[in-house]
Amino acid sequence: MEAKAVARYIRMSPRKVRQVVDIIRGRSVEEAINLLHFTTKRGSSPVEKVLRSAVANAMNKEEASKLELEDLFVKTICVDQGPTMRRYNPGPMGRANLIRKRFCHITVVVSDEPVTH
DSSP states (O other), rough: OOEEEEEEESOHHHHHHHHHHHTTTBBBBHHHHHHHTTSSSTTTHHHHHHHHHHHHHHSSSGGGGTTOOGOOOOEEEEEEEEEEEOOOEOOGGOEEEEEEEEEEEEEEEEESOOOOO
16 A cells, blocks of 8 residues: 655755665665654655655555554655756856755655565
8 A cells, every 4th residue: 555745846946855765665664753853954854754754644544443653664766856946146347156946855755565676
């Protein structure tokens, strides 16, 4: 049994969030939440929020009446690039320097079967 949660338009660079996501891929949900809670990277809080949402979605499914938190594993987790806001700063000699403010989409799928690589 699988459950999915998606957070879209997170105001953070996908590259930075992928560093956090790589830590918890394939782990049990309990272990993943503990790792995210004590990780000092800024991307850990939105990833933890999406993971908790996926767990809540799994618990609220009809066929999940006997499901426990210890039984769940992070099956797939991915970070995709969202839109990019473009802003300009003044540069030297009257030029404009481009600033890219990137967004990302985080997708988490939890399952009750352990992930084997």
